[in-house]
Amino acid sequence: MSGSIERFRVSEGGAGPYGVAVGPDGGVWFTLVHAGEVGRLAADGSVRRFAVGAAGSGPSVITVGPDGALWYTRTRDHRIGRIDTGGRQHSFELPTAGAGPFGIATGPDGALWFTELNADRIGRITVDGRVTEYPLPVSGAFPSMITAGSDGALWFTLNQAGAVGRITVDGEIAVHPLPTEGAAPVGITAGGDGALWFVDIGAGQVGRITVDGRVTEYPLPDRAARPHAVAAAPDGRLWFTEWAGNRIVSLTADGRRTGYDLPVPAAEPHGIAVGPDGVVYAALEIGEIVRLTP
Structure with missing residues (x-):
């Protein structure tokens, strides 16, 4: 289906972008995973880019923090980064190497x-940089995306374990295996119905827990679409990317899908x-x- 889609060039030469978040300043903040940069796209299409480390630092997923700054992971040099809306930044080293x-x-x-990803742990960092890590009860699980649930806990995908995990703010962990072998869940978000919704890049499915x-689990029409990331909209719809399908897709609570x-x-x-x-x-x-304006 066609829609109102506008395109904005933010990088050249395969630098990214990878992660994206709407900031409290109205800008769209993104990571350039291969350039070691974080950028901001303004409503008028202008772009600012900020070097946040070496080109190999690997800024990946970005989110708005409780302090109004943007926080992001540096997957390749194993740090957590912070940048405020004025461009001032800092990064924090993690206790576990690699x-x-x-x-x-x-x-x-x-x-x-x-x-x-590499350490089978969930981490917690305060806004002043104090880090706590919690080991998972499974190894080789490749913990991927994480989101806050309606129950006051954090929920995360275990890509290689084919499971969804839950951790309380006190560090208690539960693991819920998925029915489909090779599901390889990645993206996860809290839905407006109080449940958690996730996408299985390996199985071409959307799941609800x-x-x-x-x-x-809800199989997609194109099982080879490789859904990657998912986000919830204020109207209750879910939106997700299909990496191999070259689509952005919405899904309503009653199962209506629009690509x-x-x-x-x-x-x-x-x-x-x-x-x-x-x-x-x-x-x-x-x-x-x-x-994309629906």
């Missing part, structure tokens, strides 16, 4: 929670975010941010 931080989200306790652990084909082939859509006005932004690794 941890590979990836997903990050603000928790209900006023701290940031993040996943450690209630806070008591009941899982329902928006991207206007450029092989765009490699990754991160997705929805603003308070319902406008959708997606990061295309070919070097663009797209703005």
Whole structure:
């Protein structure tokens, strides 16, 4: 289906972008994973870019923190970064060497929670930089994205374990295996129905898990679409990127699916975010941010 899609060039030469978030200043903030930069796209299409480390630092997922700054993971040099809306920045080293931080989200306790791909841990960092790590009860799980749930806990995907995990703010962890073998979940978000919604990049599915652990899976029409990231909109719809399908897709609570084909082939859509006005932004690794007005 066609829609109102606008394209904004934010990088050249395969620098990204990868993660995307709508900031409290109204700008769209994004990571350039291959350039070691974070950028801001203004409403008028102008772009500012900030070097946040070496080109190999790997800024990946970005989110708005409880302090109004943007916080992001540096997957390759194993740090957590912070940049305020004025461009002032700082980064924090993690206790575990080679941890590979990836997903990050603000928790209900006023701290940031993040996943450690390589270390099978969930981390917590306060706004003044104090880090606590919690080992998972499974190894080789590849914890990926994380989000705050309606139950006051944090929920995260375990890509290689084929499971969704839950951690309380006190550090208690539960793991819920998924029914589909090779599901490889990545993106996860809290839906307006109180459940958690996730996408299975390996199985071409959207999944739903209630806070008591009941899982329902919804196969996509294109099982090879490789859904990657998912975000909830203020109207209750879910939006997700189909990396291989070259689409942005919405899903309503009653199961109505609408696909928006991207206007450029092989765009490699990754991160997705929805603003308070319902406008959708997606990061295309070919070097663009797209703005979709439903």
